[in-house]
Amino acid sequence: MFEIFGIPSQALFGQLLLGLINGSFYALLSLGLAVIFGMLNIINFTHGAQYMMGAFVAWFLLQHFGLGYWWSLVIVPIVVGFTGVVVERLFLQRLYKLDHLYGLLLTFGLALIIQGVFRNYFGSSGLPYQMPQSLTGGQNLGFMFLPNYRVWVIVFSLTICLTTWFVIERTRLGANLRAATENPTLVRAFGINVPRMITLTYGFGVGLAALAGVMAAPIYNVNPLMGADLIIVVFAVVVIGGMGSIMGAIVTGFTLGIVEGLTKVFFPEASNTVIFVIMAIVLLIRPAGLFGRTA
Amino acid sequence: MAAAAPSITAPVQGGRSKSELIAFAIMVAFFVIAPNFIYPIFLMKALCFALFACAFNLLIGYVGLLSFGHALYFGWASYVSAYAAKSWGLPPELAILAGAATAGGLGIIAGALAIRRQGIYFAMITLALAQMMYFFAVQAPFTGGEDGIQAVPRGKLFGLINLADQTNMYFFVLSVFLLGFLLIYRIINSPFGEVLKAIRENEARAISLGYKTERYKLVAFVLSATLAGLAGATKAIVFQLASLTDVHWTMSGEVVLMTLLGGLGTIFGPVLGAFSIIAMQNYFAGFGQWVTVIQGVIFVFCVLLFRRGIIGEIANALKIRL
Secondary structure, X not given: OOEEOOEEHHHHHHHHHHHHHHHHHHHHHHHHHHHHHHHHOOOOOOHHHHHHHHHHHHHHHHHHHOOOXXXXXXXXXXXXXXXXXXXXXXXXXXXXXXXXXXXXXXHHHHHHHHHHHHHHHHOOOOEOOOOOHHHOOEEEOOOOEEEHHHHHHHHHHHHHHHHHHHHHHHOHHHHHHHHHHHOHHXXXXXXXXXXXXHHHXXXXXXXXXXXXHHHHOOOOOEOOOOOHHHHHHHHHHHHHHOOOOHHHHHHXXXXXXXXXXXXXXXXXXXXXOHHHHHHHHHHHHOOOOOOOOOO | OXXXXXXXXXXXXXXXXXXXXXXXXXHHHXXXXXXXXXXXXXXXXXXXXXXHHHHHXXXXXXXXXXXXXXXXXXXXXXXXXXXXXXXXXXXXXXXXXXXXXXXXXXXXHHHHHHOOOOHHHHHHHHHHHHHHHXXXXXXXXXXXXXXXXXXXXXXXXXXXXXXXXXXXXXXXXXXXXXXXXXXXXXXXXXXXXXXXXXXXXXXXXHHHOOOXXXXXXXXXXXXXXXXXXXXXXXXXXXXXOEOHHHHOHHHHHHHHHHHHHHOOOOOOHHHHHHHHHHHHHHHOHHHXXXXXXXXXXXXXXXXXXXXXXXXXXXXXXXXXXX
């Protein structure tokens, strides 16, 4: 054990790790928001509720089907993503010709419905979710204890983020997607089914949120309101990063997680608010966001 | 792209202000006789929320700005008003003014930040700033944390009228509401209000006509915040309580819902919307979380099928302005 700026290394690196974990979730969620916004021009307020659904479906699979964490990582994003597809087909599709704010209002309403229903059935106290056996334990690095599961969350979410970036920015599919964002009419003229692409994009974004939910389940309690406050922080992250860039969302997410972790060490009273303060500063200096393009 | 999308509130064409005058007379008459057959506490709560919704509507309905953080002004004004009345012993009218002024001050800061971005970003920024101030309210010592500020004295209005009397309190709240309501009516029908509507319809054009739209938007934001604060400050005196509920984002969502249900950009819509939602909450109070679910369903229903809201539909059907 040693000290840095009068802080025990254990506490400092512990919070840094926790910050990286939170950053992983910020990155995954803001990435999903950015992808959805790019294609649908809708800010998906339901994102937090869908993240929560991810955790609950994982819990449900374990309780009722005995399907563990690894199965959940695959099944949950597909199941919750499918509910997203249904939502897009039933509701969101009708809003594209209207003011964008209606999308925000509708998805806010959906979030209230989903969170309310879950609270009715599961109450407000959390349900525990077992960590997978293979990821329990940790490494003692001398200056800190490093739990295996947390390393896994950081590495895995980074992989997912970078894969998403690669698919969107470097593949033919992604090129079509970006083209459809710029000019859907023209892309349709090339024989690409843009409405289906939009539906699947929403499903994919929702799937990302659900995946984050599965990863969060063993760390935080599975709770109907676990996404409610988180989504507001993620909104702030999105304002800071600007939604124009996929990589921007990833970098901003992780960075702000770390900043928040460090604030917990040095100035704990401000740890809840630091991201909002940063948002205010960024708005003053660079209103379009760090990675944003002015419209 | 944004300019091509139809505006969030379709202005109703034609009509005369006679319809508004009649509706106003009906509304005032209703409020004057209502305490005879409706529980006054319920009416006072609904009136406070009606003013809150009208203040919110000033922004969304007439400038096209969706603030998702109006609980910030409502809640913080109620804290300041409750604290001023209880700890400083200020008379109710000064306590309420202190609350509204605080809300206005917060509105200047939040508004100046939020109007730097448009549309969806504006909504997200206002929400995030409100959440930040919510955390301040949780941590700050004077707000009393989870307990809030309780047992706030209602005091004597101008040192003469005892507000502990329910009837006095009711007519005081009604006066505050009508004052706010008429002020908003005056604002939206002034030359200033016409510029706001021009910004709502086409901001680029308003700029090209030489209007400093940022300044107009900020003034509208501060007015809206102050009036929302007036509502919150009054509510704190009525219920003798200021609590975290009023600063939480769910409150910001509720005021959006009230306005949406009643009719965005209509004068009487927010009032009717507030009464409907408060009545619904009262009626279903025993059903716990189902209230949230019902609110969500109303949101979805309004956005998909009922975008004009109750008053908007009536006004549209009768081809009048309401």
